[in-house]
Amino acid sequence: MALSLSVRRDEPETVSGDALFQFLFEGETDLPAALSGADTRLNGAISELLSSGEAKGKLHEATTLHTSGALPTRRLLLLGAGKRDDLTPDRVSRLFGQAVRIANRKGWTTLIAGISTLSALPDAGSELLRAAVSGALVGMGRGDLYKTQEVKPDALETLILSGPNSDAWQADVDAGVTLGEAINFARELVTRPAADLTPTILAERARALGEEMGFETTILDKAALEEMGAGALLAVARGSVQEPRMIRLRYGAFPGKPTLGIVGKGITFDSGGLCIKNADNMLDMKTDMSGAAATLGAMKVIGALRPEVNVVAVCPITENMTGAAAYKPGDVVTALNGKTIEILNTDAEGRVVLADALTYAQQSGATHLVDLATLTGACVIALGHSCTGVMGGPQEWVERVIAAGNASGEPMWQLPLMDEYKEQIKSDIADVENSGGRPAGAQTGALLLREFVDDAIPWAHLDIAGTASASADTKYRAKGATGVGVRSLVRLAETMATDSPE
Numbered sequence: 001m002a003l004s005l006s007v008r009r010d011e012p013e014t015v016s017g018d019a020l021f022q023f024l025f026e027g028e029t030d031l032p033a034a035l036s037g038a039d040t041r042l043n044g045a046i047s048e049l050l051s052s053g054e055a056k057g058k059l060h061e062a063t064t065l066h067t068s069g070a071l072p073t074r075r076l077l078l079l080g081a082g083k084r085d086d087l088t089p090d091r092v093s094r095l096f097g098q099a100v101r102i103a104n105r106k107g108w109t110t111l112i113a114g115i116s117t118l119s120a121l122p123d124a125g126s127e128l129l130r131a132a133v134s135g136a137l138v139g140m141g142r143g144d145l146y147k148t149q150e151v152k153p154d155a156l157e158t159l160i161l162s163g164p165n166s167d168a169w170q171a172d173v174d175a176g177v178t179l180g181e182a183i184n185f186a187r188e189l190v191t192r193p194a195a196d197l198t199p200t201i202l203a204e205r206a207r208a209l210g211e212e213m214g215f216e217t218t219i220l221d222k223a224a225l226e227e228m229g230a231g232a233l234l235a236v237a238r239g240s241v242q243e244p245r246m247i248r249l250r251y252g253a254f255p256g257k258p259t260l261g262i263v264g265k266g267i268t269f270d271s272g273g274l275c276i277k278n279a280d281n282m283l284d285m286k287t288d289m290s291g292a293a294a295t296l297g298a299m300k301v302i303g304a305l306r307p308e309v310n311v312v313a314v315c316p317i318t319e320n321m322t323g324a325a326a327y328k329p330g331d332v333v334t335a336l337n338g339k340t341i342e343i344l345n346t347d348a349e350g351r352v353v354l355a356d357a358l359t360y361a362q363q364s365g366a367t368h369l370v371d372l373a374t375l376t377g378a379c380v381i382a383l384g385h386s387c388t389g390v391m392g393g394p395q396e397w398v399e400r401v402i403a404a405g406n407a408s409g410e411p412m413w414q415l416p417l418m419d420e421y422k423e424q425i426k427s428d429i430a431d432v433e434n435s436g437g438r439p440a441g442a443q444t445g446a447l448l449l450r451e452f453v454d455d456a457i458p459w460a461h462l463d464i465a466g467t468a469s470a471s472a473d474t475k476y477r478a479k480g481a482t483g484v485g486v487r488s489l490v491r492l493a494e495t496m497a498t499d500s501p502e
């Protein structure tokens, strides 16, 4: 059941429910103002916890007190939030995610969150409230979509944000719900097995989203792709019995405003093709459409918040399989822009399908480009699972994208794009070849993409191979799909709406 969220004007310690949730900040031994009402009612129990050093406010430290009738909630949940000055929106998101996960585990139905602390902070409530609410929804998200036995329903039904001034909060709370639901939508798409999320089904999900949001929606089928000459996407699709699709969603008609092109890799299953992956490496390859999922998630938010910027989202969707008609090493494919690509490795399929998608986004009027792709294992080795790799140019645009990532709690790190390494993707027979071998694998993937981007168009490539999925539960989020990219893309679109992008 969906979490119901509401806002109350009352002091949080006067609202009834299963637990009241408040932050504790590290290094503050004096009782924070937000807790003084509760502390008085509890005969100084919170002050004692602080002065005895039993609760230190360290990030994610959780302390539960029973209130024995002193408060209208049966429990007080104190979550360590680290140092007050270090409280970022990202931390707030994670802390709210942790709070709802604790509530679900303990069987609490109603959680009251005291948020005067947030709205009193200098960086203003707005951003933090949005973060809090979206984080709570992300914390509710679960990966066990297919369980039929021993299913534990979510205990938590209601989250009440409580404190004076709450009138001003409703819009931010609503935006937080929109964002949290969109991240969970992206996570759900990634979690679906390939058999249940074929290219056709994913395209239908995109069409439904487009119709719901009033986007101009175009779904190109195989015949349309043949007609237009999208030879790269079609080549990858040949090994599958599933037909490919190209999705395009357009938002905004703001003359004089830039058009952000978002391109998301949508391989609904990557077997590697004839250069087949081994069992271990193939296991998670239903997630190879995480870029497309993030793109659709971001469009869901953009369609609801309606920033004053034009956006065109393009996702190439196909399986990469080994069928009798599969594309083969040595094949040369002609991309939508006329360039030829020699296929050295059928497992380097992401860059091949993105070649056509980048071209289509530019044909569709994109003035600025961001692409998101689970593109290379090399990026996972370079940056691990907490940091997305970024490559592109010009530098101002790359920095703008990274800034959007940092501000939204999605760490990004730029890798170089060395012109020298273009040697590695030079083909004897065609314009370029699709695999540059192992050295600098993340860069040679990006260099191939750059072949399909007009020099005049700012472009940033996000390699999310490491960050799209998490292999373990955390305090704030269930393992599996992370929805990475949704927050950063929304932030990027919003900043483009309010000021000029270069």
Ligand code: BES
Pocket (backbone or CB within 6 Å): 270, 272, 288, 345, 347, 348, 349, 350, 374, 375, 376, 377, 378, 380, 434, 435, 436, 437, 441, 465, 466
């Ligand atoms: N989808 C994979 C990349 C990937 C690896 C995503 C691990 C998530 C986790 C991609 O299509 C791929 O197979 N890339 C190859 C490229 C190589 C053949 C040049 C790789 O990274 O090994």
Ligand code: MN
Pocket (backbone or CB within 6 Å): 270, 272, 320, 346, 347, 348, 349, 350
């Ligand atoms: Mn591959």
Ligand code: ZN
Pocket (backbone or CB within 6 Å): 267, 270, 288, 347, 349, 350, 374, 375
């Ligand atoms: Zn792939």
